[in-house]
Amino acid sequence: MAEMIIKTIRLPKLLTIGWSHILFECCRDALNHKGPVTFDFEKVEWAAPFGLTVISVTLAKCLRQGKKVYYSPPKNRDLNLYLERISFKYHFLSGKAVEHKKTSVELKQLRGVDPGCSAAIVELIANDFPLSEDSKYEMRTHLNELMTNGFDHSKSEVGCYVCAQWYPSKKNLRISFADGGIGILQSLKNSGKFPEAQTDAKAIRLAIRPGITTRKEQNGGLGLDYIKRYARNNNGTLSILSGHAKINFYMNKIEEKYEAVKFTGTVVDIKVSPRNITGLNRSSKYDLF
Amino acid sequence: MTYSSGITTKLRIKDICGRNTVTRSDGKKIHSFLLKHWDKTQTIEVDFGNLTIASVSFLDEAIGQLALKFNRKELISKLKLRRIALRDKRLLNDIFISRYRQMVQKISRAR
Numbered sequence: 001m002a003e004m005i006i007k008t009i010r011l012p013k014l015l016t017i018g019w020s021h022i023l024f025e026c027c028r029d030a031l032n033h034k035g036p037v038t039f040d041f042e043k044v045e046w047a048a049p050f051g052l053t054v055i056s057v058t059l060a061k062c063l064r065q066g067k068k069v070y071y072s073p074p075k076n077r078d079l080n081l082y083l084e085r086i087s088f089k090y091h092f093l094s095g096k097a098v099e100h101k102k103t104s105v106e107l108k109q110l111r112g113v114d115p116g117c118s119a120a121i122v123e124l125i126a127n128d129f130p131l132s133e134d135s136k137y138e139m140r141t142h143l144n145e146l147m148t149n150g151f152d153h154s155k156s157e158v159g160c161y162v163c164a165q166w167y168p169s170k171k172n173l174r175i176s177f178a179d180g181g182i183g184i185l186q187s188l189k190n191s192g193k194f195p196e197a198q199t200d201a202k203a204i205r206l207a208i209r210p211g212i213t214t215r216k217e218q219n220g221g222l223g224l225d226y227i228k229r230y231a232r233n234n235n236g237t238l239s240i241l242s243g244h245a246k247i248n249f250y251m252n253k254i255e256e257k258y259e260a261v262k263f264t265g266t267v268v269d270i271k272v273s274p275r276n277i278t279g280l281n282r283s284s285k286y287d288l289f
Numbered sequence: 290m291t292y293s294s295g296i297t298t299k300l301r302i303k304d305i306c307g308r309n310t311v312t313r314s315d316g317k318k319i320h321s322f323l324l325k326h327w328d329k330t331q332t333i334e335v336d337f338g339n340l341t342i343a344s345v346s347f348l349d350e351a352i353g354q355l356a357l358k359f360n361r362k363e364l365i366s367k368l369k370l371r372r373i374a375l376r377d378k379r380l381l382n383d384i385f386i387s388r389y390r391q392m393v394q395k396i397s398r399a400r
Contacts, residue, residue, distance in 0.1 A: 113311050118343075137376045141343040144311050148346045152313065210387060226345050281375035287382040288361060289370050 004035030006070070011044050015051020017239055017269055020246060023051060024261040027058040036068035044074045047082070049163035050239075050269045052107050053178035057265055060109070060158035061180055107163040113151055118143035121164045121175065125274065128168045132276045139274065142230045146177045146268055149224065154181025154266060172236075172273045180265040184242040200243030201256050208240070208249070227270070236272030291322075298330040303338050310342045316350030323355065327367070337373040345384065348377065353384035357392060 009030045012022040030037045039055065062069050071089045074080050083089065086107055108117060118140045125131060125139070150160040156179035164175040181187075185203035188194045197203040210225040224240075228249050231238040238249040244262050248255040291304045300322055302310065309315045319335070326333055335352070342348060355364055364385075370378065 115311050115343075134376065137341070137343055141345060141380065144344045145346060148312050148344070152346075210391065281379060283379075284382070286386055288365055288385050289368075289373075289378055289382060 006036045006038055006068075007033040008038045008040050008072075010040045010042070011055070013043055013045050015044055015047040015055065017048065017050045017241075017246075020050070020054075020241060020263075021259055021261065023054055024259055024263050027054060027263070028261050030058055030062055031065070033067075036070065037062055038070040038072055040072040041074040041079070041083070042072055044079060045076045047079060049107075049165050049174050049176035050178075050267065052086075052088070052163045053161040053176040054263070054267060056107060056109070056161040056163075057156075057158060057178050057180040060161075064158060107161065109158075110147065110150075110160045110162060113144070113147045115140075115144060117162060118147070124164065125166050125173055128166060129171060129274070130276070131274060132278050134277045134279065134281075135274055138230065138277060142227050142270075143175070145224075145227055146175075146270075149268075150177055150179045150181075150266070153184070153187045154179035155187075156181035156265060170273075172271060174269070174271050176267060176269045178265060178267040183264060184240075184266055186243075200245035201247060201258075204240045204242055204245055204247045205254075227268075231270055231272055234272040234274050236270060239269040239271075240266065241269070242266040293326055293330055295329070296331050298326045298333045299336065300326075300333065301336045301338060302340060308340075310340060310347050311344045313346045313350040316344075316347040316352075319351035320354060323352070323368075324358075327359075332367055332369055334369045334371050335373075336371045337377065339372045339374060341374045342377045343380075345380065348381050349384050349388075352381060353388055356385050356388035361389070 007029065009026050011026055012019050015023060030039070039059065059069055073089070074083065088107065110117065121143055122131070122136050122139050126136060131139070147160065147162070150156070154160065158180045160177055160179045162175070162177050164173065166173050182190070183200065183203075184207050185197060185200045188197040188203050188206065194203075194206060197206050208224045208228055228238050230236075231249065232251050235251065237251075240247050240249075241259070241263055242265070244259050246257040246259055248257075291300050292298070300319070302319065305318050305322060306315050323333060323335075352368070355368070359367075370381075373381070
């Protein structure tokens with residue numbers, strides 16, 4: 001039998017949300033190829049949590065397809081060190097645990113909701129940036145919500161991937177959650193409750209509205225709305241990518257983009273400059289308790 | 290201990306959920322318990338045991354959604370929250386407000 005040809009997936013210069021269209025093409029090519037694949041990082045100069053979680057989902061799917069997967073490291077010294085530091089190669093080609101390092105929360109595969117992961121991200125930031133207890137609580141709450149959403153709806157066979165990076169000089173945090181599941185549109189369609197959800201973009205916009213949930217006979221649907229408000233209140237951006245759609249929720253506007261190549265699954269990416277809040281224990285006249 | 294005297298029912302979150310207080314399915318266990326005892330008792334004390342929950346899903350599913358079934362007066366008179374972390378209490382109050390707002394919108398749409 002002829003030996004299978006190894007396909008080299010040349011990753012783009014930037015593994016960032018702005019380059020999602022190129023990255024999704026690479027992921028599609030890796031998944032469509034019948035034989036072994038090499039993820040070639042040679043030209044990559046910058047890898048944001050978004051890029052790492054998307055590649056990780058794709059890697060996991062390739063491994064699940066029974067393919068051999070190879071890794072070719074970047075030429076860029078800083079990036080190479082970074083990937084070494086978070087044990088990218090070791091973690092994904094050997095499936096072993098990685099050591100937690102100071103400026104990044106290791107790229108992590110989650111098989112279920114893990115409150116310890118949210119606590120670790122919050123502590124990571126608190127090491128460099130003095131956060132009030134209220135801010136820590138708020139951040140933890142939203143991270144827990146992202147995880148819960150991922151596991152409640154995605155039906156991902158490769159779990160969810162989370163990666164967080166704190167940029168001390170800019171004082172901003174980027175967190176990305178990616179799953180390789182059915183996507184938001186399919187999830188809404190399966191529920192049979194939202195005939196108006198006909199496109200990926202409409203489905204994302206619907207999913208962000210309070211009270212919208214795919215759970216049968218249940219209420220819910222507060223999570224994404226709370227996360228959107230959190231991003232807005234912390235000078236941030238919430239981006240949701242699912243299927244052919246990418247929607248960026250900025251403070252004052254919503255930007256919708258069509259992705260020519262579909263991403264099978266959902267990525268939620270948050271960029272925030274955490275502000276120190278206080279007064280979460282204050283009561284209001286509308287309170288019941 | 291979680292028990293019912295017929296007048297007061299006491300529910301300890303830890304007894305029912307242990308340390309799993311994040312997901313909706315965890316919260317559902319509390320919600321089912323509350324509904325089961327709602328009409329049989331004058332007050333229900335929910336003891337949070339000073340745990341910090343920090344989960345919208347859990348608090349909404351466990352308690353927040355009672356707002357879709359019972360009015361404000363009934364909730365306040367029947368439900369007593371004990372040893373709840375102040376930040377969780379703030380979050381829970383926000384959830385109640387969201388749920389009541391949702392009810393109002395639903396009613397006005399129906400009209």
